[in-house]
Structure formats: structure tokens, C-alpha cells
Amino acid sequence: MARIRTIKPEFPQSETIGRLSRDARLLFIQLWTVADDSGRARGNSRVLASLLYPYDDDAKALMPAWLDELERAGCIQRYSVDGDTYLEVCNWLKHQKIDRPSASKLPPPSRALASPREPSPPDLGPRTMDLGPRTEDLCSAAGPPTGEGDAPAKQPVDPPWFAEFRAAYPKRSGDPNWRGALRAAHARLAEGHKPDEFVAGARRYAAFVAATGKAGTEFVQQASRFLGPGKSFALPWDPPAKAEPARPLTPDEHRNRGIPMRGAASR
Numbered sequence: 367m368a369r370i371r372t373i374k375p376e377f378p379q380s381e382t383i384g385r386l387s388r389d390a391r392l393l394f395i396q397l398w399t400v401a402d403d404s405g406r407a408r409g410n411s412r413v414l415a416s417l418l419y420p421y422d423d424d425a426k427a428l429m430p431a432w433l434d435e436l437e438r439a440g441c442i443q444r445y446s447v448d449g450d451t452y453l454e455v456c457n458w459l460k461h462q463k464i465d466r467p468s469a470s471k472l473p474p475p476s477r478a479l480a481s482p483r484e485p486s487p488p489d490l491g492p493r494t495m496d497l498g499p500r501t502e503d504l505c506s507a508a509g510p511p512t513g514e515g516d517a518p519a520k521q522p523v524d525p526p527w528f529a530e531f532r533a534a535y536p537k538r539s540g541d542p543n544w545r546g547a548l549r550a551a552h553a554r555l556a557e558g559h560k561p562d563e564f565v566a567g568a569r570r571y572a573a574f575v576a577a578t579g580k581a582g583t584e585f586v587q588q589a590s591r592f593l594g595p596g597k598s599f600a601l602p603w604d605p606p607a608k609a610e611p612a613r614p615l616t617p618d619e620h621r622n623r624g625i626p627m628r629g630a631a632s633r
Contacts, residue, residue, distance in 0.1 A: 371398040390435040403467035405458030409451040441505040527561035534568040536575040538586035546590030567599030577605035
């Protein structure tokens with residue numbers, strides 16, 4: 367049963383929340399409405415898509431990637447008990463103040479089996495996030511809790527296509543904002559664009575920048591803007607045409623235009 371929940375004013379200012387895509391942020395908030403008073407909910411992605419996005423036909427396909435994003439950021443923990451999938455909101459009491467909590471009817475993560483949660487379809491690559499501790503963070507700073515004896519979680523790395531994009535992108539004077547660029551890229555991927563489009567666009571832009579002599583200056587777009595909603599990566603970026611050198615006028619052209627000629631030709 368859905369519940370009325372609250373959102374703290376500092377939620378948008380949290381650095382961890384700010385590194386999530388907008389779709390993942392919305393999902394995180396909506397999960398609170400289906401979580402019980404212990405912060406637990408059933409974690410099947412298809413069920414969650416039908417409950418939280420009843421009017422969005424693409425939600426079932428996108429939901430696994432959104433859940434992966436939240437779990438990598440330490441906002442949720444997914445686990446499986448007796449073949450059923452569940453999730454728990456990390457740091458639940460930082461998000462909600464429950465006056466008269468009801469006992470949870472769902473099993474806690476401590477009862478999770480050796481093979482947790484439902485498998486997710488292959489992703490285009492994990493998001494790069496700095497999960498160090500912060501004052502205003504509302505998610506778990508170290509990611510979801512691990513069981514005793516588990517190996518420490520590995521820091522996510524950039525997907526290979528993003529490394530190729532960075533190598534192709536023209537040098538800029540100032541911060542290119544690579545983290546913002548990766549967030550923007552994931553937003554474009556959710557819209558149906560492909561990584562190859564970003565790399566090809568970066569190469570066209572690099573050629574344009576070199577032809578205009580702007581390489582290495584502040585006039586080069588930030589990478590985050592290049593991959594932003596304006597979709598600069600999709601522009602043709604044709605190098606400007608070179609101006610042809612001026613042709614000297616013939617004596618007849620000089621006379622017809624009334625331009626005096628210099629030198630022997632004018633005599």
C-alpha cells in the first residue's frame with residue numbers, strides 16, 4: 367500500500383543526489399511511497415514500473431538501469447530471499463520521520479541468499495561517482511552495506527565509450543566538466559541516442575575547432591554542454607570554407623571600374 371511521505375528541503379542540495387540522473391532521482395523519491403515503515407519494498411523491476419509509472423510504456427525497459435544507478439550510489443540495497451526480490455532504502459531514517467512505525471512484513475537484508483536480487487540486463491557502463499563522505503549526503507557514503515566477510519565494493523569506472531569520447535574531444539582552457547558530461551550522456555542514452563554518436567560528434571567538433579583556431583581556448587564548449595539537452599554532438603560542425611585569394615584585376619577591369627593602375631601597365 368502506498369504511503370504519504372515527505373521530502374526534506376536539503377534533498378536537492380545533496381551532492382550524491384545531484385550526481386544521479388533526473389530519472390533516478392524521481393524513482394528514488396517514488397520508492398519512498400511504496401516502502402514500508404522500515405524502508406523496505408518489493409524490488410521486482412516490472413512490478414515497480416507498473417506501480418510507479420503506469421502511464422509510461424518505456425518504464426519497464428528503463429527501470430533496471432535506474433535501480434542499478436541508485437544501488438551504485440548507495441541509495442538502495444537490493445537482495446533476494448527465498449526467490450523473491452526486495453529492496454531497502456539506505457539511511458531510511460535520514461529521509462523519513464516515522465511517528466508510529468508499523469512492523470515490516472518483508473524480510474530484512476540479513477536473510478538474503480547467496481545470489482542477491484534479480485539479474486539486470488547489460489548496461490552501457492556504470493556512472494562514475496565520487497562516493498566519499500559529505501555533510502549533506504542522504505545516501506550511504508560507502509554504497510550499500512555488505513555482509514560480513516564480503517570484499518569491499520570496487521569504485522565504478524568510466525565505460526569504454528566515454529574514454530574514447532574524452533580522447534576525441536578537443537582540448538579546452540578550463541574545466542571540461544567530465545562528470546557533468548557523463549551525467550548528460552546517460553540522459554541522452556535514455557532518450558535513445560548511442561555512444562557512437564557522441565564519439566563521432568566529438569571528432570567532428572575537434573576538426574571544426576582546429577580549423578577555426580580555437581583549440582585549447584575557453585571558446586571550446588564544456589563537454590557537459592556538448593552532450594547536454596541542446597545536443598551539440600548531433601550538429602554537422604562543417605569547417606568554415608577557406609576564402610579564395612583575391613585575383614588581380616586586368617587592365618580592362620581597371621578602366622571599366624575607374625580604378626587607376628599603378629606602374630607600367632597604367633601608362
